[in-house]
Amino acid sequence: MRDYSIREFIEKTKQNEAARDYFELETERILEVNLAGDVWAKAGSMISYNGKIKFEREGILEHGVGKMFKKAFSGEGTALMKASGRGVLYLADQGKKVTVLDLNGESITVNGNDLLAFEPSVRWDIHLMRKMAGVVSGGLFNVTLEGQGRVAITSHYEPLTLLVEPGKPVVTDPNATVAWSGHLKPEFRTDISYRTFLGRGSGESIQMEFSGEGFVIVQPYEEKSGSDRSG
Known part of the structure; x- marks a missing residue:
């Protein structure tokens, strides 16, 4: 007979005491940080x-006036703690x-x-994508990270990595695009017929085109901008 006791539930779901890496995947949807110093995290992500851990929102001068100026235009999604x-x-x-990705001199x-x-x-910096206002989830920005250290990213369901090769550009839906090689610079193009064909109403559909050599990570889910979300 199957055991549905509280003790059995605890045994199956309790934290892994043996884990000691800085970043550990406690489950596929929960990140464990074995903290002995500082870590930057998305505001509101602590569960x-x-x-003895202290939390503080990103200070105005923490990263210089330039980054804060850009943050003023990039929406709440960039808020860090x-x-x-x-x-x-x-x-x-x-x-x-x-x-979890381990950067070893690379950028994403x-x-x-x-x-x-x-x-x-x-090292990190925020980049604005003004053409993407109202299209890209969370606003019109992305964050480039580079150097040495671990980075944790999220996706709805299983991510898919697409290889970008010379002469073979990759085109993605901005709302399904999670990350890409730091050196790639996406071009934005519009396709009216694509949007109309899918029954998304009139207007232009904006797509991202990646050319060169690198990779693009997409998810099987379209995240909508804040104004498009309900509930």
């Missing part, structure tokens, strides 16, 4: 912690799947809505 101290921190974002650009956390050793 639990133990130990800094967790400082010693302990174990658990992060999650609306039940999305978490993927992430949709601001899909960035969960990164080590303080990772």
Whole structure:
């Protein structure tokens, strides 16, 4: 007979005490941070912690006037919090799947809505995408991260990585695009017939085209901008 006891439930779902890496996937949707210093995380992503950890929203001068100027135009999705101290921190974002990437001198650009956390050793900067206002989830921005350290990104369901090769550009729906090689610079193009064909009403559909050599990560889900969400 199957055991439905509370003890059995605890055994199946309790945290892994043996995990000691800075970033650990406690489950595929929960990131464990074994904190001994600082970590940058998406504001509001903390679901639990133990130990002595202090949280603070990103300070106005934390990264210089330039970045804060850009933040003023990039929506709430870029809001970061800094967790400082010693302990174990658990992060999650609306039940999305978490993927941990270890940067070793590489760079990656992430949709601001899909960035969960990164080590303080990772350099970052916000880039505006003015053409994408009202189209890209969370606003018109992305975040480029580079250097050494771990980065955690999120996606709805299983992500798919598409390889970009010379002469073979990859075109994606901005609302389904999670991240791409940091050196790639997407071009934006419109397709009226595409939008009309799918019954999305009149107007232009904006697509992202990646050319060169690298990769693009997409998800099987279209995240809508804040103004398009209900509930």
